[in-house]
Amino acid sequence: MRAVGNWLIDLACARCAREHSAGRPQNTCTSCGGPLLCRYRIEPGALPLDRILQRPAGQNRLFELMPTVDGALTPTLGEGATPLLCAPRLADLLDLPNLRIKDESQNPTCSFKARGMATAMARARELGIGAVCLPSAGNAGGAAAAFGALLGIEVHVFVPESTPGPIRAEIAAHGAHVTTVAGSIADAAAALEVEAARHGWFSLATLREPYRVEGKKVMGFELLYDMGRLPDAIVYPTGGGTGLIGMWKAFDEMEALGLCGSARPRMFAVQAEACAPLPRAFDAGLDTMPAWEAPGSTAAYGLRVPSALGDGLMLKALRKSRGAAIAVGEKELLEGARLLATHAGLFASAEGGATVAAVQRLLAQGALHRRDAVVLFNTGHALKYLLPVRR
Numbered sequence: 001m002r003a004v005g006n007w008l009i010d011l012a013c014a015r016c017a018r019e020h021s022a023g024r025p026q027n028t029c030t031s032c033g034g035p036l037l038c039r040y041r042i043e044p045g046a047l048p049l050d051r052i053l054q055r056p057a058g059q060n061r062l063f064e065l066m067p068t069v070d071g072a073l074t075p076t077l078g079e080g081a082t083p084l085l086c087a088p089r090l091a092d093l094l095d096l097p098n099l100r101i102k103d104e105s106q107n108p109t110c111s112f113k114a115r116g117m118a119t120a121m122a123r124a125r126e127l128g129i130g131a132v133c134l135p136s137a138g139n140a141g142g143a144a145a146a147f148g149a150l151l152g153i154e155v156h157v158f159v160p161e162s163t164p165g166p167i168r169a170e171i172a173a174h175g176a177h178v179t180t181v182a183g184s185i186a187d188a189a190a191a192l193e194v195e196a197a198r199h200g201w202f203s204l205a206t207l208r209e210p211y212r213v214e215g216k217k218v219m220g221f222e223l224l225y226d227m228g229r230l231p232d233a234i235v236y237p238t239g240g241g242t243g244l245i246g247m248w249k250a251f252d253e254m255e256a257l258g259l260c261g262s263a264r265p266r267m268f269a270v271q272a273e274a275c276a277p278l279p280r281a282f283d284a285g286l287d288t289m290p291a292w293e294a295p296g297s298t299a300a301y302g303l304r305v306p307s308a309l310g311d312g313l314m315l316k317a318l319r320k321s322r323g324a325a326i327a328v329g330e331k332e333l334l335e336g337a338r339l340l341a342t343h344a345g346l347f348a349s350a351e352g353g354a355t356v357a358a359v360q361r362l363l364a365q366g367a368l369h370r371r372d373a374v375v376l377f378n379t380g381h382a383l384k385y386l387l388p389v390r391r
């Protein structure tokens, strides 16, 4: 039976298509370990764009296509409805007049991780989950901690040593439990797995539960709300890929609803050269992404993800959209962040800076054209990475 308020039917494995019930807690596919994605019953024309736009802006505006039963009444911290900025001086400098910047640093907890956690945590509460855990390089942990405080869910975050002090302080301030692990995020994930099994914590690790991606997909809805159509190209700093996969899913759902046609923006995923498994797999023509051995250090912490459960979904979206994955150097991405600060008024994270570097590269290569409507994503705020915080 259809849930009241939304159109959610069930969860389907992205790899083997096996169906799973959306009515109880689920992690990955019980047959193959693939990621589970929400399926909705969408009737073409059931909800015209003007009716959606009459509703209050925000994460749950199109609640029929969100997984929480609470719909428009789902508790939030005000995430979503971030501005799509024009940044005329940066557009001039790049000679890209139709440039827009989706400024995700204006989300609660100063990063777009709040979108995914808002939905995953609210759904966790609806499903009766009392304690969650995740490995995080920082922003995901901060967002989970904040929503844990809002919703009354116990949160355990395992972070690598390199996680910036302000983010560790943020996690602890919300009353969540922070465990620092020697090594990389992969080591934090391994340490967490042991503890999670022992204590029965529900894992919110990237794509290991179905609802964070639902929160992230709203970025795709908002592009259509704000532009009246989809852009020609999207340049997105990619780690685990929830944003990329989420937006791709949003476009399909909007098309099914009759809000847009079958044309898609060219999707460009950006990573740092220090850890660039996605560009390597894309350039090699692979359908899966071999893990990046020994990731180097980068200021773009959120992009330092050596392997990802959503690899096949990301590569499919990049190819189907006629986009690409590209790696930018440390100097370039920091210069990109500097340009966002000096020419767009955004004190942007290095991840946001990486998209500016990528745009310059793509224009030079002819993969982007001067007249294209291009949206780049600033996913986080530089203030969160600045200073070590002492107890």
Ligand SMILES: *Cc1c(COP(=O)(O)O)cnc(C)c1O
Binding pocket: 111, 113, 139, 140, 206, 237, 238, 239, 240, 241, 242, 243, 244, 302, 303, 349, 351, 352, 379, 380, 381
């Ligand atoms: C997590 C993170 C990313 C990567 O996000 P995905 O959508 O999971 O690929 C990019 N930028 C920042 C600031 C992040 O925290």
Ligand SMILES: [Zn+2]
Binding pocket: 013, 014, 015, 016, 017, 018, 029, 030, 031, 032, 033, 034
């Ligand atoms: Zn499966």
